[in-house]
Amino acid sequence: MFNPLPYEDPNFRMPFQCIWLKLNGSWPLETVSSTHKPRNYLFALIYNIWAWYVIVSVGITICFQTSFLLNNFGDIIMITENCCSTLMGALNFVRLIHLRLNQRSFCELIKQFVVDIWIPDSKNASITKKCRKRMVTFQVMTILLSCLILMYCVLPLVELFYIVGTDVPVKPFPYKMVFPYDPYNSWIRYTLTYIFTAYAGICVVTTLFAEDSVFGFFTTYTCGQYRLLHKRIDVLVDKCKKNMSFGTNTEELNLKIIRELQSISQHHNKIIRFAKRLEDFFNPILLVNLMISSILICMVGFQLITSEYLFIGDYIKFIVYISSAISQLYILCDNGDTLIQHSTITAWHLYNCKWEEISYNKEFLINLKYMILCSQRPVRITAFKFSTLSLQSFTAILSTSMSYFTLLRSIYFDK
Numbered sequence: 001m002f003n004p005l006p007y008e009d010p011n012f013r014m015p016f017q018c019i020w021l022k023l024n025g026s027w028p029l030e031t032v033s034s035t036h037k038p039r040n041y042l043f044a045l046i047y048n049i050w051a052w053y054v055i056v057s058v059g060i061t062i063c064f065q066t067s068f069l070l071n072n073f074g075d076i077i078m079i080t081e082n083c084c085s086t087l088m089g090a091l092n093f094v095r096l097i098h099l100r101l102n103q104r105s106f107c108e109l110i111k112q113f114v115v116d117i118w119i120p121d122s123k124n125a126s127i128t129k130k131c132r133k134r135m136v137t138f139q140v141m142t143i144l145l146s147c148l149i150l151m152y153c154v155l156p157l158v159e160l161f162y163i164v165g166t167d168v169p170v171k172p173f174p175y176k177m178v179f180p181y182d183p184y185n186s187w188i189r190y191t192l193t194y195i196f197t198a199y200a201g202i203c204v205v206t207t208l209f210a211e212d213s214v215f216g217f218f219t220t221y222t223c224g225q226y227r228l229l230h231k232r233i234d235v236l237v238d239k240c241k242k243n244m245s246f247g248t249n250t251e252e253l254n255l256k257i258i259r260e261l262q263s264i265s266q267h268h269n270k271i272i273r274f275a276k277r278l279e280d281f282f283n284p285i286l287l288v289n290l291m292i293s294s295i296l297i298c299m300v301g302f303q304l305i306t307s308e309y310l311f312i313g314d315y316i317k318f319i320v321y322i323s324s325a326i327s328q329l330y331i332l333c334d335n336g337d338t339l340i341q342h343s344t345i346t347a348w349h350l351y352n353c354k355w356e357e358i359s360y361n362k363e364f365l366i367n368l369k370y371m372i373l374c375s376q377r378p379v380r381i382t383a384f385k386f387s388t389l390s391l392q393s394f395t396a397i398l399s400t401s402m403s404y405f406t407l408l409r410s411i412y413f414d415k
Helices: 018-023 041-071 076-101 103-117 125-134 136-164 187-234 236-243 250-306 312-351 362-375 391-414
Strands: none
Touching (some): 018 187, 041 076, 041 187, 076 103, 076 250, 103 187, 103 250, 125 136, 125 187, 136 187, 136 312, 187 236, 187 250, 236 250, 250 362, 312 362, 312 391
């Protein structure tokens, strides 16, 4: 498995959720740098076959769910209930294909993060502590989504063994599905079908929180790099004056400050380049995520409001579902918004670096003006350029979901 280590921190680790990307076949493999071929050909072959098996199993399960939708077209309760799991599956089916087809880009993104963005404790303990604290939100999201898929897989078994009984002709599955064969013909066929579809759901949910954790990990430490940059800018003039020995002439001081500003500019450019690569990699799946989230939140809310005879387990399941969907969307948008704030505030730090104390240094002032001008353009993560990942987008999606919900509710009660 691909696992680069920074020179300054051999204890570097990616978020623990990444283990699921490795188990699902979505993590890049170690390759020979000159040829980009895997180091272990046999393992790479088996791993790639497994990766495509996961994708195919998720796709087949979505087809089973879609068949149920088509068979019950016109029943708004059935459609909205089944759309919740079908849309979640479709979202992560796209994610799995995207990760599989962009292994080299993913590998390069991780490599650039390790080299340019990762902040070891030895460099600035306070900033790394803040970064780790922000990653707690992704752990909460992981717990919510894990509870969700656990309920989807376990509750049908509880219903089968303790409520309806094992002798019923139509046995429950994790999701509403229609099959091209009879899965109730024998216990072996039912068990294998249940395991197949349940594991596909596990792959769907684990890919969701694992990939979001990677995205959050990258954006959080990118914001941490901005904090380091701002600290360097704040002490730019004072640091150069302090480091110059007594009796140093003005030309040497000017040269020292210009070199330090150039170093800060290079640091800033590294952050911008990484953010651009991060956006290029994630923006297709973010677009699908934002499009589906508004419909998903609407339909789960509709199920909670209109279903009068929900089994208590299903009711809890839908509460966890809408909580995890809203929290997942909020965390992504909040990370994008934080990145925008950190990038735009750079211009303010540059303007307040005590440049007036060396206003005679014309070259320094010209370079500073260009940096301020560039910093006024926010660094942002977009959903394929259609929408910016920010808290404004979050409120807009919730507003859209509420509109869809109101429409569905009026159609339902009019009938």
